[in-house]
Amino acid sequence: MKAKVLGIGYYLPEKILSNQDLEKMVDTNDAWIVERTGIKERRIVEPGGKNSDISIEAARKALQDANIDPLQLDLIIVATVTPDMPFPSTACIVQALLGAKNASAFDLAAGCTGFIYALSVAEKMLISPEINSVLIIGCDIVSSVIDYTDRNTCILFGDGAGAMVLGKSEGDCGILSTTIGADGTGAGLLYMAAGGSALPATHETVEKRLHYLRMNGNEVFKFASKIVAQTTSELLDKAGLTYDDIDLFVPHQANSRIIQSAMRRMMLPPEKVAINLDHCGNISAGSIPVALAQYNEKCPLRSGANILMVGFGTGLTYGGAIIRWGRD
Numbered sequence: 001m002k003a004k005v006l007g008i009g010y011y012l013p014e015k016i017l018s019n020q021d022l023e024k025m026v027d028t029n030d031a032w033i034v035e036r037t038g039i040k041e042r043r044i045v046e047p048g049g050k051n052s053d054i055s056i057e058a059a060r061k062a063l064q065d066a067n068i069d070p071l072q073l074d075l076i077i078v079a080t081v082t083p084d085m086p087f088p089s090t091a092c093i094v095q096a097l098l099g100a101k102n103a104s105a106f107d108l109a110a111g112c113t114g115f116i117y118a119l120s121v122a123e124k125m126l127i128s129p130e131i132n133s134v135l136i137i138g139c140d141i142v143s144s145v146i147d148y149t150d151r152n153t154c155i156l157f158g159d160g161a162g163a164m165v166l167g168k169s170e171g172d173c174g175i176l177s178t179t180i181g182a183d184g185t186g187a188g189l190l191y192m193a194a195g196g197s198a199l200p201a202t203h204e205t206v207e208k209r210l211h212y213l214r215m216n217g218n219e220v221f222k223f224a225s226k227i228v229a230q231t232t233s234e235l236l237d238k239a240g241l242t243y244d245d246i247d248l249f250v251p252h253q254a255n256s257r258i259i260q261s262a263m264r265r266m267m268l269p270p271e272k273v274a275i276n277l278d279h280c281g282n283i284s285a286g287s288i289p290v291a292l293a294q295y296n297e298k299c300p301l302r303s304g305a306n307i308l309m310v311g312f313g314t315g316l317t318y319g320g321a322i323i324r325w326g327r328d
Contacts, residue, residue, distance in 0.1 A: 002174030003123040006068060006133070006327060007165040009061025010293040011054045012043040012280065017143075017158070026151045033155045038256025042158025042281030044143045050084045052093040054161040055139040058289075059094060062163035068133060070100035073165075075125055075134045078107045079114030079285040081314065082141045086195075094137065103135070111190065112252050112313025113180070114138055114285030115162065119309075119321050120178040122166050137163045140284035145192055147212035156254075157213075158281035162289025173303065173326030177238035179231060180319035186223060189216045190314040224254060224312045228262050231310050231320040239306075239322045243267060246322075247305040248295065252312055253277040253287045262310075271299075284313065301325045 018041040019030035033039055045054065055078055063070060076098075078091040091105035110117040115138030122134040139161035148154045193199055194210035205211060228251065236242060243266040251259050256277055263273055274295035283290055288309050301307070303326035310320035 001127065002169045003126040003166045004169035004174035004327065005164060005323060005325065006167045007062045007064070007066025008163065008289065008293045008296065009058050009065055010160065010162040010290040011057035011061065012160045012290070013045045013049065013054065015044045015046055016041050017044045019155070022155060025148050026154060028151045028155060037156060038277050039155065039281045040278045043160055045141050045159045049141065051080055051082055051090045051139055051141055052084050052097065054141070054159070055090060055094050055137045055163070056097045058139065058161035058163035059098060059135060059137055062135065062165050066165040068165055070098040071102055073100045073103040073133050073135050074131045075122070076100060076103045076105040077118040077121060077134065077136045079110065079118040079136065079138045080107060080140050081109050081111055081114070081284065082144050083107055110313060110317045111315055112254065112282065112284045112287060113311040113315070113317040113319050114313070115288050116309060116311045116319035116321060117180050117317070119164070119175070120180050120319065123175050123178055126166060126168055132168060134166045135163060136166065137161060138285035138287070138289045140286055142213070142282070142284050145211065145213045147209055150212070152217055153213055153215055156282050158283050160280060160283040160286040160290050162286050162293055164289055171326070173324045176241070176306070176322045176324055177235045178319070178321045179234050179238070180317070182315045182317045183223070184315065186219070186316035189219045189223070189316060220316070221255065221258065223316055224258050225261060227312050227318045228258065228310050229265060231318055232262070232266070232308065235308065235320045235322050241306060241322065245306050246272065246308045248272055248274060248301065248307045250274040250288055250292045250295070250307060250309045252310065253280060253291055254282050254312070287311070
């Protein structure tokens with residue numbers, strides 16, 4: 001028994017924040033951003049927009065693609081670090097909006113690796129005879145925790161949501177391998193200091209700008225470059241595949257240099273790599289599902305195609321999956 005993809009969908013906000021826009025806000029320029037990251041623009045929600053607003057849009061598209069009624073869902077997982085509020089979970093809000101009253105629901109926080117974590121959890125849950133269909137959503141409104149006076153972070157991130165419906169499969173298609181992991185010693189490399197029990201919100205925490213994302217970019221880059229290779233090797237070994245068997249690589253869209261390095265190592269041509277970094281930026285947990293859905297929209301995936309997905313993020317967390325595409 002395997003877990004297989006029944007449908008996918010995504011949603012991006014209409015508002016575009018270009019590099020030229022950022023030049024007016026912080027000491028940076030288009031050439032500098034493109035050279036170091038590969039990003040030209042990113043999508044940003046309008047003021048007042050919230051996670052559940054765009055999660056529900058991606059979810060409805062995935063359900064339509066899967067031809068699944070919300071009442072058939074047994075579980076909803078929203079992977080996010082920017083929920084509507086600390087509690088209740090955004091997943092419960094999405095459940096109500098969908099009318100998926102038969103589904104249990106919870107949020108999962110693993111940063112940019114969140115969607116991969118959710119995929120791995122969904123796969124394990126589908127082994128249970130009580131779970132037949134799962135909706136997972138990777139969604140972050142990173143602009144809500146970005147300091148637009150910090151050029152080290154504000155140039156990188158965007159907003160968006162990607163969703164996937166999973167069901168059971170007894171055939172060849174489905175999830176072939178997954179792996180997730182963490183290195184908590186790197187927790188201080190990418191974090192938001194205030195807003196939790198360690199530093200509850202006060203006038204002082206707001207004045208000190210402690211409710212914004214902070215990142216040691218150089219150290220995260222080093223970690224990512226190493227962990228993408230390590231995770232890919234583990235996934236291929238588990239699935240009994242080689243680099244030559246990969247039909248599509250969907251990396252976390254964090255930095256073009258990390259992606260290019262992985263492409264060279266695997267000797268993958270551009271047409272076998274899903275890249276939307278240039279116009280989406282880093283959408284955190286939404287990164288991988290949005291990139292996959294956009295690729296499939298432009299170049300429909302053939303049944304039997306092997307898809308490799310690898311992510312990394314705050315925690316530090318990491319993980320990946322290999323899916324053999326097909327819905328039969």
